[in-house]
Amino acid sequence: MSDVVRTALRGLGQTLMTLGVIVLLFCVYELKVTGLVTAREQDRLGDDLRASWADPAPRPTGADPVPVSSDIGEGIAVLHVPALADYDPWVVVEGTSVADLKAGPGHIPGTALPGEVGNVVLSGHRTTYGAPFERFGDLQPGGLVVLETRDRWLTYTITGSQIVAPTAIEVTYPVPGEQGAVPTEQVLTLTTCHPKYSARQRLIVSATLTEDRDKADGPPAELEL
Amino acid sequence: MYSWIWRTLPGGLPGKLFGSLVLLALLLLLLFTVVFPAVEPLLPFSDVTVDQALTDS
Numbered sequence: 001m002s003d004v005v006r007t008a009l010r011g012l013g014q015t016l017m018t019l020g021v022i023v024l025l026f027c028v029y030e031l032k033v034t035g036l037v038t039a040r041e042q043d044r045l046g047d048d049l050r051a052s053w054a055d056p057a058p059r060p061t062g063a064d065p066v067p068v069s070s071d072i073g074e075g076i077a078v079l080h081v082p083a084l085a086d087y088d089p090w091v092v093v094e095g096t097s098v099a100d101l102k103a104g105p106g107h108i109p110g111t112a113l114p115g116e117v118g119n120v121v122l123s124g125h126r127t128t129y130g131a132p133f134e135r136f137g138d139l140q141p142g143g144l145v146v147l148e149t150r151d152r153w154l155t156y157t158i159t160g161s162q163i164v165a166p167t168a169i170e171v172t173y174p175v176p177g178e179q180g181a182v183p184t185e186q187v188l189t190l191t192t193c194h195p196k197y198s199a200r201q202r203l204i205v206s207a208t209l210t211e212d213r214d215k216a217d218g219p220p221a222e223l224e225l
Numbered sequence: 226m227y228s229w230i231w232r233t234l235p236g237g238l239p240g241k242l243f244g245s246l247v248l249l250a251l252l253l254l255l256l257f258t259v260v261f262p263a264v265e266p267l268l269p270f271s272d273v274t275v276d277q278a279l280t281d282s
Contacts, residue, residue, distance in 0.1 A: 014226055022256065029261045030270065096274045098266065108274065123274040133273070169275050192273045199269030 030128050034102070038130035041103035045091040049075035053150045070094045076107055076149070077114045079122070079132075082222045083143025083158065090132045092147075096123045105132045111172055111189075114147045114154055115212075118174040118183040126192040126203075133192035136161075139205050144222050145188060148215075155220045156188040156207035163194055163201050171204050185209070 052075075070076045072095040081087040096106035105124030112118030124133035139145075139158055147154040164171060171189055175181035186209035194203035211220060234244035265271070 011226060025253075025256060026261055026264070029257055030265070030268075033257065033261075098271055101271065101273065106274075125270070125273055128270045164275070166272065166275060171275055191275055193269070197270065199272035202273070202275055204275075 034128045035130045037102060038104060042091055042130070045075040045093060045103060046078075049078070049091055072097075072109065073100055073103065075104075078148040079105060080146040080148060080223055081139075081144075082146060082220075082224070083139055084135050087135070089148075090124075090130075092122055101125060102129050104130070108172060112174065112183075112186070114149050115152055115186070117186055119172065119176055119187050119189055120147070121172045121189045121191065123191045126194075127196050133190065133203075134196075136190060136192055136205055137194075137196075137203060144210075144220075145190070145205075145207050146220060146223055147188070148219075151215050153211075153213040153215065153217075153220050153223075154186070154209060155211035155213070155222070157210040158205060158207045161203065161205045164204055166199065166202055168202065168204075171206075176206060186212075 074094055075091040076094050077092045079090045079092050090104050092105050092107055093100050093103050094107050094109060096108050100106045101123065105122050107113075108121040108123060111121040114120050125131055126133045126136070139161060141158050141160050143158045145156045145158065147156070170177050170179065171191065173179055173181070174183040175185075176187065176189060188207040188209070190205040190207075192203050193199055194201045213220060230248070231241060231245070234241040236244065
């Protein structure tokens with residue numbers, strides 16, 4: 001009888017230890033392996049984007065450059081965050097589906113494109129898939145975020161951040177928080193999950209365009225490339 | 226379970242070691258390519274946008 005109990009207990013112990021190891025392996029997968037997937041996608045997107053920018057398509061002239069739109073899943077801009085030390089630039093993809101966000105931070109389709117009047121809304125992972133927005137909780141008002149498009153360097157100055165419910169779509173309105181208002185400014189909204197490893201709330205970082213440079217004039221002085 | 230696997234693997238000590246490594250490799254492959262990607266959507270790490278209905282299609 002005691003042999004049966006002993007065997008059962010040993011089986012239970014082994015099962016629990018095995019499950020524990022599997023859970024640890026899952027953490028490794030989420031925090032490390034998913035980042036490898038994203039790194040590969042970013043390489044591909046960066047190559048595609050540079051190739052399309054080098055394409056001698058008709059370049060908009062004058063003071064009102066036409067933003068360049070893209071298909072879902074393709075790169076539309078490069079995100080630089082001089083406000084965060086040692087922040088490696090990210091290619092922003094068009095679309096925010098689960099698949100799009102595995103490739104990098106995503107631009108919510110239908111919101112303004114970088115360079116358009118209105119609200120450019122970008123969403124990104126905070127803990128997995130390379131965690132492009134991991135340190136966005138550290139962003140302070142006055143910090144700079146730069147979007148590099150084919151023709152422009154767009155520098156946005158952070159105006160504030162807030163924690164909202166996941167349903168707070170008003171942050172994506174052309175004039176954030178004002179439904180139906182007609183935008184006159186170019187603003188940038190960055191969204192990610194909050195707290196880390198949770199989906200209970202969202203961290204929203206707001207910024208407003210403060211400098212718009214032609215690509216030919218070189219990158220903004222604040223940007224160390 | 227592990228002692229049963231060890232007893233069942235053929236080939237003496239070298240064969241048992243080799244067999245164990247093969248089984249471990251197969252298990253890891255299954256976990257990382259099938260199980261973990263399938264479990265991931267059930268966890269909240271991927272919800273980063275506001276109003277998923279706006280963006281999920």
